[in-house]
Amino acid sequence: xxxxxxxxxxxxxTSLAAAHPTVFNVRDFGATGDGVTIETAxxxxxxxxxxxxxxxxVLVPPGRYLSGTIELKSHITLEVAxxxxxxxxxxxxxxxxxxxxxxxxxxxIAPLIYAVDADNITLTGRGTIDGQGRIWWKRLELAHPNxxxxxxxxxxPAERAEVKNLxxxxxxxxxxxxxxxxxxxxxxxxxxxxxxxHPLLCEFVRVERVAIFGEKGSHNTDGIxxxxxxxxxxxxCRIDTGDDCVTLKSGRDASGRxxxxxxxxxxxxxxxxYRGHGGVTIGSEMSGGVRNVTxxxxxxxxxxxxxxxxxxxxxGGVVEGVTVSNIVMQDVxxxxxxxxxxxxxxxxxxxxxxxxxxxxxxxxxxxxxxxxGAKIAGAITGLREMPVxxxxxxDVQIAAQSAFTITNAADVVFRGVRIxxxxxxxxxxxxxxxxxxxxxxxxxxxxGVPLIVDDGKQ
Numbered sequence: 001x002x003x004x005x006x007x008x009x010x011x012x013x014t015s016l017a018a019a020h021p022t023v024f025n026v027r028d029f030g031a032t033g034d035g036v037t038i039e040t041a042x043x044x045x046x047x048x049x050x051x052x053x054x055x056x057x058v059l060v061p062p063g064r065y066l067s068g069t070i071e072l073k074s075h076i077t078l079e080v081a082x083x084x085x086x087x088x089x090x091x092x093x094x095x096x097x098x099x100x101x102x103x104x105x106x107x108x109i110a111p112l113i114y115a116v117d118a119d120n121i122t123l124t125g126r127g128t129i130d131g132q133g134r135i136w137w138k139r140l141e142l143a144h145p146n147x148x149x150x151x152x153x154x155x156x157p158a159e160r161a162e163v164k165n166l167x168x169x170x171x172x173x174x175x176x177x178x179x180x181x182x183x184x185x186x187x188x189x190x191x192x193x194x195x196x197x198h199p200l201l202c203e204f205v206r207v208e209r210v211a212i213f214g215e216k217g218s219h220n221t222d223g224i225x226x227x228x229x230x231x232x233x234x235x236x237c238r239i240d241t242g243d244d245c246v247t248l249k250s251g252r253d254a255s256g257r258x259x260x261x262x263x264x265x266x267x268x269x270x271x272x273x274y275r276g277h278g279g280v281t282i283g284s285e286m287s288g289g290v291r292n293v294t295x296x297x298x299x300x301x302x303x304x305x306x307x308x309x310x311x312x313x314x315x316g317g318v319v320e321g322v323t324v325s326n327i328v329m330q331d332v333x334x335x336x337x338x339x340x341x342x343x344x345x346x347x348x349x350x351x352x353x354x355x356x357x358x359x360x361x362x363x364x365x366x367x368x369x370x371x372x373g374a375k376i377a378g379a380i381t382g383l384r385e386m387p388v389x390x391x392x393x394x395d396v397q398i399a400a401q402s403a404f405t406i407t408n409a410a411d412v413v414f415r416g417v418r419i420x421x422x423x424x425x426x427x428x429x430x431x432x433x434x435x436x437x438x439x440x441x442x443x444x445x446x447x448g449v450p451l452i453v454d455d456g457k458q
Contacts, residue, residue, distance in 0.1 A: 022053070022055075022056040022057060023056060023057045023059050024046045024047075024049050024050045024053075024056055024057065024058050024059065025046070025059045025061060026039070026042050026043055026046045026058060026059065026060055026061075026065070027061060027063075028046075029042045029043075029045040029046040029049065030042040030045065031043070031046075031060075031063075031065055032063075033061070033062070033063020033064060033065055033084075034063070034064065035063075035064030035065070035066055035085075035087060036066060037066065038066055038067065038068065038089065038094065039065045039066060039067045040067045040068040040069065040070070040089075040094060043058070043065075043067055043070045044070075044071070046058045047070070047071065047072060047073060047076060050073070050076050051073040051074070051075075051076065054075065055074065055075025055076055055120070056075075056076065056077070057076075057077040057078075057079050058072075058076060058077070058078050058079065059079050059081065060078070060079065060080045060081060060084045060086060060125070060127065061081050061083075061084060062081060062082070062083030062084050062127075063083075063084055063085075064084075064085045064087060065084070065085065065086050065087065066087045066089060067086055067087065067088070067089060067094075067112070068088075068089045068091075068093075068094025068095050068096075068112075069094065069095050069096055069110040069111065069112060069113075069114050069171070070086070070112065070113050070114065071110075071114045071115065071116075072113070072114070072115040072118060072121055073115070073118055074118045074119045074120055074121070075119065075120045076118075076120075076121060076122075077121075077122040077123075077124060078113070078122070078123050078124070078125075079124050079125045080123075080124075080125035080126075080127030080128065080129060080187060081125050081126065081127050082125070082126035082127055083127065084125070084127035084128070085127060085128040085129070085130055086112070086113075086127075086128070086129045086130065087130050087132055088112040088129075088130065088131040088132050088133075088171065088173070088193065089132075090132055090135045090136075091165075092109060092165045092166075092167075092168060092171075095109045095110045095111070095112075095168075095171045096110050097109065097110070097168060098110045098114070098116075101177060101200060101201065102251055102252070102255040102256070102259065103255055107168065108168060108169050109168040109169045109170065109171050110171060110175075111171050111172040111173060111174060111175035111198070112129065112131060112171055112172070112173050112174070113129065113173065113174040113175070114174075114175055114176070114177075115176045115177070115179050116176075116177040116178060116179070117177070117178050117179070118176075118179045118180075119179065119180045119181055120180075120181045121176065121179055121181070121182050121183070122182075122183045122184075122185075123174065123183070123184045123185070123187060124183070124184075124185050124186055124187065125186060125187060126186055126187075126188075127187065127188070128187070128188040128189075128190060129173060129174070129187060129188070129189050129190070130190040130191055131171070131173045131190070131191050131192040131193045131196075132191060132193075133170075133191040133192055133193040133194075133214070133218055133221065134191065134215070134217075135162075136166075136170045136171075136193035136194070137193070137217060137218055137219045138162070139162045139163060139165055139166050139170075140166065140170070140219050140220075141219075142154045142159055142162055142163050143163045143166050169194070170193040170194040170220075171193050171194065172192060172193070172194045172195045172196070172198050173189055173192035173193070173194075173195070173196045173197065174189070174196065174197045174198065175195075175198045175199075175200065176198070176199045176200065176202055176205075177200045177201060177202075178200070178201045178202065179199070179202045179203075179205075180202065180203045180204055181203075181204045182199060182202055182204065182205045182206065183206045183208070184197060184205075184206070184207045184208070184210060185206070185207075185208045185209055185210065186208075186209050186210065187210055187211075188210075188211045188213070189210060189211070189212045189213070190212075190213050190214070190215075191213070191214055191215055191218065191221070192214065192218075192221045193221075194220055194221065195220065195221065195222045195225050196212050196214070196221060196222060196223050196224065196225075196241065197210075197212070197223065197224045197225065198225045198227065199225075199226050199227070199229050199232070200227045200228060200229070201227075201228050201229065201261060202226070202229045202230075203229065203230045203231055204230075204231045205226060205229055205231070205232045205233070206232075206233045206234075206235075207224055207232075207233070207234045207235075207237060208233070208234075208235045208236055208237070209235070209236040209237065210224075210237045210238075211237070211238045211239075212224070212237065212238070212239045212240070212241055212245075213240050213241065214240070214241035214242040214243075215242075216242075217242070218241065218242030218243075219242060219243070220242070220243050221241045221242040221243050222241065222243045222244050222245075222247050223237075223239035223241050223243075223244070223245045223246055223247075223276070224237070224239070224245075224246045224247070225244075225246075225247045225248075225249055226248055226249070226263055226266065227248075227249040227250060227251070227263065227285070228249070228250045228251060228256075228259065228261035228262070228263055228288055229263050229266075230263070230264055230265055231265050232263070232265070232266040232267070233266075233267050233269075234246060234266075234267070234268045234269075234271065235267070235268075235269050235270050235271070236269075236270045236271065237271045237272075238271070238272045238274070239271065239272070239273050239274065239276065240273075240274035240275050240276070241275065241276050242275070242276070243276060243277050244276055244277050244278040244281040244308070245271075245273040245274075245276040245278065245279050245280065245281075245303065246268055246271070246273070246279070246280045246281065247278070247280075247281040247282070247283075248263045248266060248280075248281070248282045248283075248286070248290050248293065249263065249282075249283065249285040249286060249290075250262050250263045250285065250286050250287060250288030250289055250290055250317065251285055251286075251287050251288045252284075252285040252287055252315065253287055253314055253315060253316070253357070254287075255287075256285060256286070256287025256288045256315075256316075256317065257287045257288065257316050257317065257356060259288055260288055260289075261288045262288050262289035262290060262291055262317075263286075263288070263289075263290045263291075264289075264290070264291045264292050265292045266290075266292070266293045266294070267293075267294045267296075268280055268293075268294070268295045268296070268298065269294075269295075269296050269297050269298065270297045270298065271298045271299075272298070272299045272300075272301065273298065273299070273300045273301065273303055274301050274302055274303070275302055275303065276303045276304065277303070277304045277305065277308070278303060278304065278305045278306070278307075278308030278337075279298070279300035279303045279305070279306045279307065279308070279329070279332070280295050280298070280306075280307055280308070280324075281305075281307075281308040281309070281310065282308070282309045282310070282319055282322070283308075283309060283310040283311045283315075283319070283342065284310045284311050284312065284315065284342045284343070285315075286311055286315060286317045286319060286359070287315050287316050287317040288317060289317045289318045289319070289320075290317070290318075290319045290320075290322075291318070291319070291320045291321045292321045293321065293322045293323070294323050294324075294325075295307070295322075295323070295324040295325070295327070296323075296324070296325045296326050296327075297326045297327075298326075298327050298328075299327075299328050299329075299330075300327065300328070300329040300330070300332050301329075301330050301331065301332075302330070302331045302332070303329075303332050303333075304332075304333050304334070305332065305333065305334045305335070305336075305337040306327070306329045306332045306334070306335040306336060306337075306371065307324055307327075307335070307336050307337070307338075307366070308337045308338075309322075309337070309338040309339070309361060309364075310337070310339055310342035311339075311340050311342060311359040311361075312340060312341060312342045312343050312346075312359070313340070313346055313352060313357060313358065313359070313383070314357040315357065315359050316356050316357045316358060316359060317359055317360070318359075318360045318361075318362070319359070319360070319361045319362075320360075320361070320362045320363045321363050322363070322364045322365070323364075323365045323366075323367075324364075324365070324366045324367070324369065325365075325366070325367040325368050325369070326367075326368045326369075327368070327369045327370075328369075328370050329369070329370065329371040329372070329374070330371075330372055330373055331372070331373040331374075332371060332373070332374055333374060333375045333376065334374065334375065334376045334378065334379065335369070335371035335374050335377065335378055335398055335400075336366070336377075336378035336379070336380070336404075337378070337379055338361065338364070338379070338380045338381070338388065338391075339379065339380075339381040340359050340361070340381065340382055340383050340386075340388065341381055348381055348383075348384070348407050348408055348430075348431075349384065350384065351384045351385050352383070352385055353385070354385050354386055358383065358385065358386050359383075359386070360386060360388075361382070361388040361389075362388070362389060362390045363390050364390065364391045364392070365391075365392050365394070366391070366392065366393045366394070366396060367392075367393075367394040367395055367396070368394070368395045368396075369395075369396045369397075370396075370397050370398075371396075371397070371398045371399065371400070372399045373399065374398060374399065374400035374401070375400060375401045375402065376400060376401070376402050376403075376404075376405075377398045377400035377402065377403055377404035377419050377421065377426070378398065378404040378405070379404070379405045379406075379407075380405070380406045380407070380409050380412065381405075381407045381408060381409075382407065382408035382409050383408055384408055384431070387408045387409050387410045387432070387433070388408070388409050388410075389409050389410035389411040389412065389434075390410075390411045391409070391411070391412045391413070392412075392413045392415065393412075393413070393414050393415065393417050394415045394416055394417075395415070395416045395417075396414075396416070396417045396418075397417070397418045397419075398417075398418070398419045398420070399420045400419070400420070400421055400422070401421065401422045401423070402421055402422070402423065402424055403419070403421055403424050403425050403426055403427055403428045403453075404419055404426065404427050404428070405427075405428045405429075405430070406427070406428070406429045406430070406432050406435060407429075407430045407431060407432065408430075408431050408432065409429075409432045409433075409435070410432060410433040410434050410435075411433070411434045412432070412434075412435050412436070413436040413439075414427075414436065414437050414438075414439045414440040415439040416439050417439055417440050417441070418440075418441050418442060418443060419440065419441075419442055420442050420443045420444065421442070421446075423446065423449075424446070424449060425449055425450050425451060425452055425453045426440065426441075426442045426451050426452065427440060427451070427452045427453070427454075428452075428453045428454075429452070429453070429454040429455070430455050431455070432454075435454065437451075437452055440452070
């Protein structure tokens, strides 16, 4: 009797599994994989079937799948198999309008991969998601002529029509809004039209072993941009893109302060950053604050800056509790760039009233860092009315063309720091207080050139 009951239960479970599969192959829902047919509807049908079953894996087998926005739901895994490529459509009509979560605009263009208010979302596989961003970058150049960059205004009706395709902006590659328990792993992400991975107002996010690439000439193709997120892990990634590699954000100006949601409790480890404006960046949209950030065991190769903290008057917000350790930088033009003059016409000598738009930086720690082939050893610039401060540099070695500069700062400590410059002093301080340089040295002094130039507090 027990054997019969066991056999019956096994048959029932098997029958239920067959009736409610956990893998939903997009080919079974009409996808062709020919790289020409628009597959958006097939993806939507597969996602709907998985969602109706309580969750499952939407499988993208080998092939090329041209699509507009693919919206995921709770408890769904999107698996892009090795040999499979999802191609982002070049036409804005294939991306619906979505709300602007910051309330600054009525609507924005949806991303290629999208989820909102979803739990337990996974994007995985050995395949590729390619935003086909080249046409979108060209449209941007036409819309914003810049002779210095070789960007000319539209000259034909066809080019003017291309500019109109930017009326709702450019689609990001992956954008997840108010999601919880998110995993993005192993994928190859290429040529986003705008930012590549953008979790917004999410919790418990992991981005692991992902390769991100933006070809030369890409614009604003940040790698990974957690914004107003909590509990974020970015590990084992390779990023080579046309803007910042990893950027932590929390909203801009009054809307970010109104939301008041900091990005916090972030770990970035074991990553390699190649081209990009910054290896790891905070800001400039940081009005809700950024805190409790650890960056460790990373290599930066050829980025414009290594650690880049950027804001400006009017942003407000506090950046605090940042620890960076065990980093190697090679041919990074500026290893450390910490500034509250990211944009705008104000100058370090200006003095303005302190208000809710005054940004604040504090409690930064840098340790066991080597930088070779730099142009500028580093730069820290605060406001006259709100100096940045409480920074420590421990066991840091920098080889650069010119000095590390500190302006409008206080409480900066150098311990076991060596700055070798091709010319000039190792450190130049302006209008700064309590700069402890007892642990600062250089290898080869320049005749008649002091180690430190400090013009005192003015």
